Amino acid sequence: MNTLAELRAGRLAGAKRIDLSCGLTEFPREVFELADSLETLNLSGNALHTLPDDLHRLHRLRVLFCSDNRFTTLPESIGRCSQLDIVGFKANQIHTVPAAALPPSLRWLILTDNQIEELPDTLGHCTRMQKLMLAGNRLRALPASMAALQGLELLRISANRFHTLPAWLLSLPRLSWLACAGNPFDTQAEDAAMAARSVPHTDWRELTLGKKLGEGASGVIHQATLGTSRQVAVKLFKGAVTSDGWPHSEMAACIAAGTHPTLITAQSRIDGHPDGVQGLVMGLVDPAFVTLAGPPSLASCTRDVYAEDARWTCSVALRIARDIASAMQHLHARGMLHGDLYAHNILWHAQRGGRLGDFGAAWMTGALDAAQAHAFERLEMRAFGCLLQELLERCTDAAPASVATLKDRCLQPDVAARPSFAEALQMLQQASSSSSSFSSSSSSSSVSP
Template sequence: MDTLAELRAGRLAGATRLDLSCGLTEFPREIFDLADSLETLNLSGNALDALPDDLGRLHKLRELFCSDNRFTKLPESIGQCSKLDIVGFKANSIANVPAAALPASLRWLILTDNQIEELPDTLGHCTRLQKLMLAGNRLSRLPDPMAALQRLELLRISANRFESLPDWLLSLPRLSWLAAAGNPFDTQAEDAAITAQSVPHVAWQDLALGKKLGEGASGVIHQATLKSSQQDVAVKLFKGAVTSDGWPHSEMAACIAAGAHPTLIAAQSRIDGHPDGTEGLVMALVPPSFRTLAGPPSLASCTRDVYADDAQWTADVALRIARDIASAMQHLHARGILHGDLYAHNILWSAQGGGRLGDFGAGWMTGSLDASQTAALQRLEMRAFGCLLEELLARCSNAPPTAVSALKDRCMHADIASRPSFDEALRILQREAAP
């Protein structure tokens, strides 16, 4: 029996989570029978365009997901759910976000890939907000009351219509992961960066694709062989649609502009002649001894990566990983590139080989910004590095140097101007690392 039939038969009494993806055009009223237990409601992948006016009857609801539906307006009844922690309405046709639709309890709001031109000032009342996903809309400004979002750590405003960034954005004390590529102020910088740092082109016919190595929102990565040289490489084929980070074209631009660096997984060449017109990049194949440092954030952890329960390393290994990533970030900042997603889940590591930074899905350029804005944005990424240091040091099997713990604290300082640059961080890590 399917889930909807079980719900209607009363067999789901006491359920804390309900997932329904079965072509719904109306909200099943039987969901209210779970009002005293339901905490997570996932109605993604249906044909809904409205929620009931009395949604607040679900008084224990903490997580609501309605992505890939037909909403044109964020339902105001959402605001009645006073315990809502996470709301996700990705890939609808939402153009209207009423003030009443935003409960003050929100910690994570996902409105990616809609048609939103304006956000209400009351978004600034959601002071618990840590994660805000707005890529792929029609926004040209953010409400000034959002300056009150002192807990905001991750913001995605890529693929919108911003001519500039609001000044208050660059002083938020906890903002660490910011993506803003594919806006008018950034697109010229993208084009200039690609022109300045061109890469060779490889014909699709010269590639023999092997097994799939991984898949993300923006594309699929395969192991491959260059037929002409018999060289083993990695190939990323882009999907083309807007992602939670922005446009795949922006990712390609950042990856190409990054150039070569020993601790960076960057582009070696660009693919021409794919039979479906798919864009793609050829990258170095990282040895199989390297593995991903951590998993991405969970619904519970929100902005922080999830490590394996047994994740542990010596202080020397932790310092080598930190040094390698600091070196990669120093290189990117020197080239006017912001990574936007400096996380352990985008780092490959091995005990002997150190760390390698990849995934430019949230990468963007600072070429059109003035020096003070660029410096502030680079200091935002220092807080992301501070989070990484904190996670690495917490899992050391022996005590790390006190100077590195002090560096971590400086990287996470609430006053952005007090944070070090990657130049300084790298000098400290090189000094403290084992010979």
Template sequence: MNPLESLREGLSPDTHRLTLTGCGLRELPAEVYDLADTLEVLDLSGNALDTLPEDLPRLHRLRILFCSNNRFTRLPEVLGRCPSLEMIGFKANQIREVPAAALPPRLRWLILTDNQLETLPEALGQRERLQKLALAGNRLQSLPDSLADCQQLELVRIAANQLTALPDGLLALPRLAWLACGGNPMSLDQEAAVRQHSELPEVAWSTLQCLRLLGEGASGQIHHVRGAAGHDAALKVFKGELTSDGLPGTELATWLQAGTHPALIAVQARLTGHPAQAQGLLMPLIGAEFQPLAGPPSLASCTRDIYPQALRLSPAAVRQLASDMASALSHLHARGLAHGDFYAHNILHDAAGHARLGDFGAATLLAPLPTAQALALQRLDVRALGCLLEELLERCTEAPAPALAALRDACLSPVPQQRPSAAEVAQALRAQ
């Protein structure tokens, strides 16, 4: 029985989540309102919807609404009248307009990736609870000045738009830690950045044997491969599609720019001759003793990673892991990069605290930006480092040393200019 048939047969009256994806819907089924007193999450993605009913606020407990891959050209104003709505996802529609009235008062998370937006309303800055804003793959030429009023904003994705400059007010926000802004006219041409690293060795697809899929992210798949000489490696094959972070071509350019560092997942060669003309990077195969430090944020945590409940780290492991990551960030900043997605879920670690940082999907090449803004983007990474330190210390088997706690607090300073540089953090950790 498909989800729509189940709904019409009658679901439990205490249903909290309803998924009606790929059902060919052109309108909201009336039976959804039978769940008005309990429904909190509604997923209508992959249908043929272009509007929502005016009585949608009858779903008075609805907190999360997904309508991705539909036919909307305008964000429905009725959303603004939904009393509990906090998260809105309208990825991959044809939305050209966001009326101010469409923004609910409790908005925390807005996803409008891969649409046709050219402007956003100033009213967006009046949503004081806004934490996460995903706008990659639109046609935005500027951002509302009012975003400077979003004091809770922590993560912003504005890559692959038509932005010629970043607003200083956005970069001065006290809690902003994760920003993806590559693939805009203000950024260095990604193809030129790739050409700068033409000396990197190449490996032909025909010489590789794919053994198994290691993992898959928004921008591509990672395979365990074996070369002609019998050497095992990891191969990331880019999908060539827009992701929530931006364009795979930008990730390729920034990963090449990152160079080598003991705490980075290094690039060994570029892929050639893929049957679908996909781009790819060959990397060392990381040992099985290295595991992801955490999982990505959940709908509930919004911007913070989800760690294994049983994870506990010794003080020595915390210091080692923090030192590795601060050193890696310092290296990237010196190479003219901001990581933009410095999260535990992008870090592999072993039981001793040794770590490897990867995933450059949200990274930004800093060279074309004004010096002050390039430094501002580096300070966002440092705040993200402070979040990591906070999370590590929460999982430490002993009370943190005062110096380490002070370093965490300095990285988390709400005044970006008062944060230490990544190099200063790395030096302080080495001295402990």
């Protein structure tokens, strides 16, 4: 984190990125002295309510973060910054988004947790848009012009006021990660799922928390002991709206998911937390399982970031793909979309395959008719195609041609023509059998008589 004193003393000269969180109430004009170098400006966590009209003087600016401030209107001066790729104004009090505030160059826009009721038609002019995060607002509709966003891959509209979903969503050829929970059309389905698929309850006093295993936007996960010796994981929800939506929607999804060998799901709900915190008891995954990849970076936008040395055999890749396809088939059969089918939500082990977790973006399809539900399931097949592509790219040996064909079918732009997870699973099982037979034959032929 940089300081205002450093900026004013000229010690940040030539900086490509600066991060200032120091109670600012006005934009520091000294920033303009960095106009020839500055590419990323992070002013999150201040008390700003406006930006200067001449912001475009920062002619190299590509990334602007102003989350956790006091903006009520998205500044129009942003729209004159012709190089902007990423803009983030999460957790302000924004209720107005002027048409002129959206530069056509945008690739990633974050307006999560504000008070926005309407978006301008100019959003459809941002044809480079790949990632649009709008959860936690007051939207009832999206501009019809957004049908032109043919490159849009991730859309978060959870925790808004949608009574229906726009039909044109299914015409977007690259849309892969869609979160819609916590809207009026979905809440009844959430309630019905919770009632129909309830899980046991665990008293808080029966749990002894151990080390923290991880923390996400919606909550904190601890290792814990249930009773005298049973080892479990405990997720305690934070309660505030996240980039994916409401934590209570995630809890409903965890419960509705039921049990499956390759899903990390809830075992019971927690009652009696002294601070009223909601939580779930989850199965404790063997620490030999590790995360398949890291989440997307600012540069990769919608695609996960793998370790440089991430490699595996084709048989391992097919095992992971089969396990995830099986988990997804299970979810779809229960009227649920995962919404965040990514490698960073998958744990894997070379001999024991993959496990899918994180239901923060999951939503129910119970309010949709059967044709709509099946169509949105096919939308999620593109996310699986991306995963399959990433797995195949890192194989140390050749995969069966049928797997590459499956990957292409999942990624094709015609949503309706993509396979179901049941079909994908069948194809992967056949590919695994043929791959195993080939490996055995090759091994036998290489042994001298």
